[in-house]
Amino acid sequence: MRVIGIDPGTAITGYGIIDLEGNRLSVVAYDCITTQPTMSMPSRLQHLYRQLEMVLRHYRPRQFAVEELFFQKNVRTALAVGQARGVAILAAVNAGLAVAEYTPLQVKQAxxxxxxxxxxxxxxxxxxxxxxxxxxxxxxVADALAVAICHAHYLQSAARIRGETRG
Known part of the structure; x- marks a missing residue:
């Protein structure tokens, strides 16, 4: 099962793609999508969307997980991250993927x-x-891989509850 994890941001969006086979996790790819500070917000969001579309088409994950927005002291930063999350979720849904969301606390726990x-x-x-x-x-990028690992652990737990094995 191929899982992509996303750590959204307008300046840097990290992504990490892993494969889950049984109890084994293996890394497929990881990188980040960056935008220039001189770009307008709409241009940054468009660039992020197009790059994520390409990543999703190239690696064809079957599962998509994104970090939830946690409380930010800076409202402007929180709004920008929220916009990047929305774009990432839109790219996933347009690629036919269900979206799993995890809080930073859940990711760390997993x-x-x-x-x-x-x-x-x-x-x-x-x-x-x-x-x-x-x-x-x-x-x-490390955070995005952590989100992917968190979702992989969730998938393993859900399969165990259903009495299935993953491979």
């Missing part, structure tokens, strides 16, 4: 086993769980 884990702990576990030589950079 990846580290502790919902209040530090960012460095999450990054270490992403590297370890996927057998990567180093922590993916920038942080948005």
């Amino acid at each position: 990846v580290v086993g502790y919902g209040r884990a530090a960012k460095e702990q999450v990054q270490y576990m992403v590297r370890a769980l996927l057998g990567l030589p180093e922590v993916p950079r920038p942080d948005d």
Whole structure:
């Protein structure tokens, strides 16, 4: 089962694609989509949408997971991230994918086993769980892979509850 995780943002949107086979996780691809600060917000959102469309077409994930917006002190930042989330969700839905959403607390719990884990702990576990030589950079990419891992764990748990095995 191929899963894409998204950490949305208007300046940097991280994505991570993993395969789940039985209990094994393997990394397929990870990177980020960036926009220039000189671009208008509508142009940034359009660029993000088009790039995500290309990623979804190329890698053909069967599952899509995105990080939920958490409380931001800066309202302007929260609104911009919300717009990027909306664009990412639209790209997923237009590609025929259902959307799973996870809070940062849920992601940390799934990846580290502790919902209040530090960012460095999450990054270490992403590297370890996927057998990567180093922590993916920038942080948005590691966060996107963590979202994908979180959803993969959810899929495994749901399959166990139904009495199925994944492969």
